[in-house]
Amino acid sequence: MFRSLIFGACVVGVVTGLLLTAVQALGVTPTLLAAEQLETYESSAEVAHAHHGHTHGEGEGHYHDGSAWAPEDGVERWLFTALSNVLAAVGFSAILLVIMNQLYVRDRLRLTPAHGLFIGLCAYFAVFVAPAIGLPPEIPGTASAGLMSRQLWWLVSVLSVATGLGVLCLARGKIKALALPLMGLPYVFVPIHNGPLFDHPDATAIASLTVLHRDFIWVSAMTNLFFWLSVGVLCAVVLQRLYKNNQSHHERATA
Incomplete structure (x- = not known):
């Protein structure tokens, strides 16, 4: 059964991870790219400021390492995003499958899509909503x-x-x-973080970042809701199929 659960987690993880990547492309990714453009402007301004002989004192401002590696925009970025989403989805799916299997064995859960939705909703509240109440999702350039x-x-x-x-x-x-x-x-x-949410030299950019930050929280919430409900439903379906297959094999063996 353990091997079947791991295989099921891989199937659910690949499907939901790719779905998550597609949904992120509609709202999350454009918001992040817009915020990164403003952060790049800030970094360029700081470099120009340093070249004119000014340096930050200890504890002031922040430093952007221009040599740090990051995937290129376009296909490379999409592939790395998809890979990280799939790996995370496989891990989360494995956890939900084990929990749902134990609940089913103890007769505390029925393997139906409706019950899968409920489990997914509970996971969404625990993994996203509850942490977001204390620390909301952040866009690039946010002080934290x-x-x-x-x-x-x-x-x-x-x-x-x-x-x-x-x-x-x-x-x-x-x-x-x-x-x-x-x-x-x-x-x-x-x-x-005690202090302003954005440390940017341009007041117009701060206003834009504030709007992007608010939008990012909402699109992240909706995207995660879709993800967790999908994982919950698919985990219930996979477990239901696993138990039906095991029952069929047992009936054939005893026939």
């Missing part, structure tokens, strides 16, 4: 807290909220009372 602290907070947030949802949906009796404290625990401390 340290990367390590944000990554650690995201992990704690996802685990805490997912556990709280599990307690709320599966626990019985007084144990359900632990659900809300668990889901609220990550917000006791959120590593937010």
Whole structure:
């Protein structure tokens, strides 16, 4: 069964990862490219500023490493985006398949598309909505807290909220009372950045980045919703097919 689950995760991951890439091309990617253009302008202005003999003091401004590798726009960028989406989708699909399989074995879940939608919606809330309440998605050029602290907070947030949802949906009796404290625990401390959201020399660019940032949050939310609902439904369908095939093989063996 383990091998079948891994194979199923690969199938679901490839399908949903490619679908996610296609949907991102409609809203997420154009927003990111527009923000990167403004960030490139800022970087060029800083380089020109430095060439005129001015340097930032310690703790002021920020540095863009022009030598850092990044995929070229166009086909190369699309391929790397698709690859990262597929790999992430395979991992998430494997986790959902294992959880849904355990729930089915314990008679706590039916393998139907509707139940798959519900599981996908719970995953969407735990992995995207809950972390986004504390740390919304960011476009290039956004000032933010340290990367390590944000990554650690995201992990704690996802685990805490997912556990709280599990307690709320599966626990019985007084144990359900632990659900809300668990889901609220990550917000006791959120590593937010104190200061302006954008450090840009042009006020017009800041206004444009603010609009792009707001749009990026919404398109990211809709894109992730589509992704997680698709993963939930396909995982339910794959598990249903796996159990039907196993039942057919068992009937043939005992015939």
